[in-house]
Amino acid sequence: MKAAVVHAFGEPLTMDERDIPDPGPGEILVRIEASGLCHTDIHAAHGDWPVKPTLPFVPGHEGVGIIEALGRGVMSRAVGERVALPWLGYACGQCRYCIDGRETLCEQQRNTGYSVDGAFGQFALAHARFAVPVPPGVDPWDAAPLTCAGVTTYKALKVAAVTPSETVAVFGVGGLGHLAVQYARVFGARVIAVDVEPDKLQLARDLGADMTADASSGDADAQIRELGGADVAIVLAASSTVFEQAFRSLRRGGRLVCVALPAEGMMSLPIFDTVLKGISIIGSIVGTRQDLAEVFALHAAGRTRVVLERRPLDTVNDSMADVLAGRVPARVVFEMPPINRDELVEITGFDAEAAR
Numbered sequence: 001m002k003a004a005v006v007h008a009f010g011e012p013l014t015m016d017e018r019d020i021p022d023p024g025p026g027e028i029l030v031r032i033e034a035s036g037l038c039h040t041d042i043h044a045a046h047g048d049w050p051v052k053p054t055l056p057f058v059p060g061h062e063g064v065g066i067i068e069a070l071g072r073g074v075m076s077r078a079v080g081e082r083v084a085l086p087w088l089g090y091a092c093g094q095c096r097y098c099i100d101g102r103e104t105l106c107e108q109q110r111n112t113g114y115s116v117d118g119a120f121g122q123f124a125l126a127h128a129r130f131a132v133p134v135p136p137g138v139d140p141w142d143a144a145p146l147t148c149a150g151v152t153t154y155k156a157l158k159v160a161a162v163t164p165s166e167t168v169a170v171f172g173v174g175g176l177g178h179l180a181v182q183y184a185r186v187f188g189a190r191v192i193a194v195d196v197e198p199d200k201l202q203l204a205r206d207l208g209a210d211m212t213a214d215a216s217s218g219d220a221d222a223q224i225r226e227l228g229g230a231d232v233a234i235v236l237a238a239s240s241t242v243f244e245q246a247f248r249s250l251r252r253g254g255r256l257v258c259v260a261l262p263a264e265g266m267m268s269l270p271i272f273d274t275v276l277k278g279i280s281i282i283g284s285i286v287g288t289r290q291d292l293a294e295v296f297a298l299h300a301a302g303r304t305r306v307v308l309e310r311r312p313l314d315t316v317n318d319s320m321a322d323v324l325a326g327r328v329p330a331r332v333v334f335e336m337p338p339i340n341r342d343e344l345v346e347i348t349g350f351d352a353e354a355a356r
Helices: 039-046 140-159 177-186 198-206 220-226 240-248 271-276 289-300 313-324 341-348
Strands: 002-005 014-017 027-037 063-070 082-085 088-090 123-127 167-171 190-195 211-214 230-235 250-258 280-283 308-312 331-335
Touching: 002 313, 027 082, 027 140, 027 313, 039 313, 063 123, 063 140, 082 123, 082 140, 088 123, 140 177, 140 230, 140 289, 140 308, 140 331, 167 177, 167 240, 177 190, 177 198, 190 198, 190 220, 198 211, 211 220, 220 240, 230 240, 240 250, 308 313, 313 331
Parallel strands: 167 190, 167 230, 190 211, 230 250, 250 280, 308 331
Antiparallel strands: 002 014, 027 063, 027 123, 027 331, 063 082
């Protein structure tokens, strides 16, 4: 199988030939159809965060594909089924966080494309319990960005407890932000989209944003205050400065929802304003399997539109550069090199494509 592999942090990924892995107990083998490029994949490849992946590794946590083989003991999934491989690749299922519905906080979790190999390849292994079924009618190319960009922003709206008629400011209209604008509308909010690129602000308006704020002048917070201020500010831009601007855009009683993870990892907020204005600071990390099921259901119902650009996997390095330079309207989704089906049938002993 071909896969895009990180061998050294900050160096270009290489297209390697690897053996197709065998699923172990509780695992499934998935033939990847589509795999989205998330900013987190770039952070992983650059080794930006304190806890780094073990080299070499395959990034990718927006993988969607067809189950080709089952490991021992797998009863919940079937060969031929289309599933998504999200960031949460495994959680223990026994700790207080797993039990009370906050499985993304499990301290034993394993993350797809970070602590275990991900979906930037023709095949990937996944834990059967954490592969989320993609419902009929949801295109795999749309499903890939929804698997992270979608569920992450949807969860951010949920943890912010947005209510109808509140004002939500979305800072950063890209792969995540263009979906956040739509989810805020689903929640009944008035939406202000914030970005430095005119094309992305126009995209936000096309997707239902009520107002926009041009952040290129550095005064997006003042523009939002002139519009009455935000009840909720969701920060999707990986810049500490943007977090601070978002804080200043809030009304009394507002909620700052921190989603993006800047490499510098710090922000400075005034304690007096936080206390006297009753501001809440909320961290939101991706979403659970149930959250993703809800995201897929909303999309199947026609409530969201995914803006994406399909590219071959071997463009991975140029695509990462384009994302960092802001040259991608929303999401890049990789298509995998064609596979040798006869070889696959010989390895797995089953033709999943024929079974479908």
